[in-house]
Amino acid sequence: MFAREPACLPERFSPEHHMKGSAVLKWAIIFLVAGLVLGALGFGGIGGAFVGIAKILFFVAIAIFVVLLIMALIAGKGVKNAID
Numbered sequence: 640m641f642a643r644e645p646a647c648l649p650e651r652f653s654p655e656h657h658m659k660g661s662a663v664l665k666w667a668i669i670f671l672v673a674g675l676v677l678g679a680l681g682f683g684g685i686g687g688a689f690v691g692i693a694k695i696l697f698f699v700a701i702a703i704f705v706v707l708l709i710m711a712l713i714a715g716k717g718v719k720n721a722i723d
Contacts, residue, residue, distance in 0.1 A: 663703065667696035 674689030 663696055663700040667693045667700060670696060
């Protein structure tokens with residue numbers, strides 16, 4: 640609809656702001672790949688630790704996603720009720 644983003648929108652609505660939230664998942668993938676490479680090279684202890692960190696970061700990212708999804712659903716119901 641708009642040729643470019645209106646200047647009146649807050650920074651939190653910009654696409655760049657939403658990409659910052661994927662940092663946890665990015666680090667989980669980095670630790671997973673590093674752990675798999677280290678495990679393949681024979682560094683089992685360090686590789687296992689990296690994979691363990693990747694699992695923790697993955698579940699943290701999933702938990703953040705679920706919390707934000709619930710908050711969005713609650714906010715959506717509030718907006719819908721305000722319109723009616």
